[in-house]
Amino acid sequence: MTSRRGAYEFSRVGTVGAHRLTMEQTLEAVQELVASPGVSQHVVINAAKVAEAERNSALRDAILSCDLINADGMSVVWASRLLGTPLPERVTGIDLMTALFERAETQGWPVYLLGAEDAVIHEVVDRLRVRYPELPIAGFRNGYWSPDQEPEVVSAVALADAKLLFVAMPSPRKELFVARHRQDLNVGLVVGVGGSFDVLAGVTKRAPDVLQRAGLEWLFRLVQEPRRMWKRYLVGNTKFIGIVARQRLSSRR
Numbered sequence: 675m676t677s678r679r680g681a682y683e684f685s686r687v688g689t690v691g692a693h694r695l696t697m698e699q700t701l702e703a704v705q706e707l708v709a710s711p712g713v714s715q716h717v718v719i720n721a722a723k724v725a726e727a728e729r730n731s732a733l734r735d736a737i738l739s740c741d742l743i744n745a746d747g748m749s750v751v752w753a754s755r756l757l758g759t760p761l762p763e764r765v766t767g768i769d770l771m772t773a774l775f776e777r778a779e780t781q782g783w784p785v786y787l788l789g790a791e792d793a794v795i796h797e798v799v800d801r802l803r804v805r806y807p808e809l810p811i812a813g814f815r816n817g818y819w820s821p822d823q824e825p826e827v828v829s830a831v832a833l834a835d836a837k838l839l840f841v842a843m844p845s846p847r848k849e850l851f852v853a854r855h856r857q858d859l860n861v862g863l864v865v866g867v868g869g870s871f872d873v874l875a876g877v878t879k880r881a882p883d884v885l886q887r888a889g890l891e892w893l894f895r896l897v898q899e900p901r902r903m904w905k906r907y908l909v910g911n912t913k914f915i916g917i918v919a920r921q922r923l924s925s926r927r
Contacts, residue, residue, distance in 0.1 A: 682742075685759035688724040688917045690737045692745040692754070696762050701773055703742055708783065708837055708862040715740045715852060715864045718767040720747030722910035723845055728917055736849040744770065748889030749911070753918045757925065768870040768880065771840060775806050778838055784810040786834050786861065788827070789817035789842025790871040797875040812836040817843045824855075832860035839864045842871040 682693040682703065695703060707714035717740045719727075727734040737743065744765035745751050754761040778785050787795060795816050802809055812834040819827055831839060839861040841848045848866050856864065872878045880886075881894035896907050 684743075685754040685757070685761050686921075687719070687750055687753050687757065688728055688914075688921065689734050690719055690724055690727045690743070692719055692743045692750060692761055694759070694761055695742075695744065695765065697765050697769065697773065700742065700744060700765050700770060701777065704774065704777075704863060707741055710862075713856050713859055713861055713864065714742070715856060715866075716742040716744070716770075717849065717866050718744045718746035718765070718770075718868075719750055720745075721749040721914035722907065724750065724917060725910045725913035726846060728913070730846060732853070733846040733849055736846070736853040739853065748886075748891075749914060752889065753914075756918065756922060767865075767867045768873055771865065771867045771870050771874075774838060774840075774865065775802065775809060779806045779809040781837075782808075782810060783837035783862070784812035784835065785838045785840065786812050786831055786836035787814040787840050787842070787871070788831065789840070789848070789867075790869075790875070791818070792816040794871055794875045794877055795842075797877075798871050801874060817841075824851075828855045828858050832858060835860060837862040840867050840871075841865070842867050842869065844868065 682695060685691050685694055704716070717737055719737065723737070727737055745754070745761050746764065746766050748764055751761045751764050775785070777783070787798060789795065790798070795814050799811060799814050802811065813830065813836070815827065815830060839859060841852065841864060843851065845868065848868070852864050852866070869878065873880050878898060881891040885891055885894050
């Protein structure tokens with residue numbers, strides 16, 4: 675799979691990296707991708723995903739095949755500065771998702787929502803219909819299915835003829851799902867949004883702005899969901915620091 679990744683300046687962090695784009699530049703890039711032929715893909719990276727991509731070649735390849743990559747975590751932005759290829763700012767998946775809902779309503783882009791638990795996805799749809807009454811919702815489905823149901827899921831998305839597909843599943847499941855079926859999804863752009871549907875539905879809370887600016891949103895999530903998140907953040911962050919340190923030392927030789 676080839677991508678348009680080379681169309682934008684790129685900052686490598688570990689074996690992956692992110693494009694040097696602001697939120698506004700990212701939205702302009704999305705506009706171009708949606709208008710382009712074929713199925714494009716967006717992904718965000720954070721410390722945990724950089725660490726996972728180091729050992730998981732399938733995830734690494736899936737990330738690097740994406741047309742648009744943003745840094746969701748401040749740790750990636752700080753690492754890019756340390757490595758001499760600074761990213762202009764953090765572009766989070768949830769902030770981009772919200773901005774794209776607004777743009778989709780204005781542009782008349784149909785959207786498909788895929789992921790989260792059944793009660794969550796229904797709550798998200800209800801809230802979107804109130805907040806964005808003119809947003810065309812082409813379809814939605816929860817993120818749980820058996821392997822033999824997967825072709826049916828892909829077919830449902832393709833038949834909906836959406837411009838934007840938001841996939842709210844954990845990594846690396848969502849990246850690998852899209853990598854398997856990207857050309858069969860019949861959408862303009864696939865956007866991975868992780869746990870953003872849970873936030874939108876009010877199931878989980880987002881960190882206060884002061885913690886986001888300090889790069890401590892991961893700690894806020896760890897406190898909320900310690901059993902699920904401790905390994906991702908504590909182990910992943912430690913590995914991430916080691917990856918960046920090695921890359922920094924290698925670049926100075």
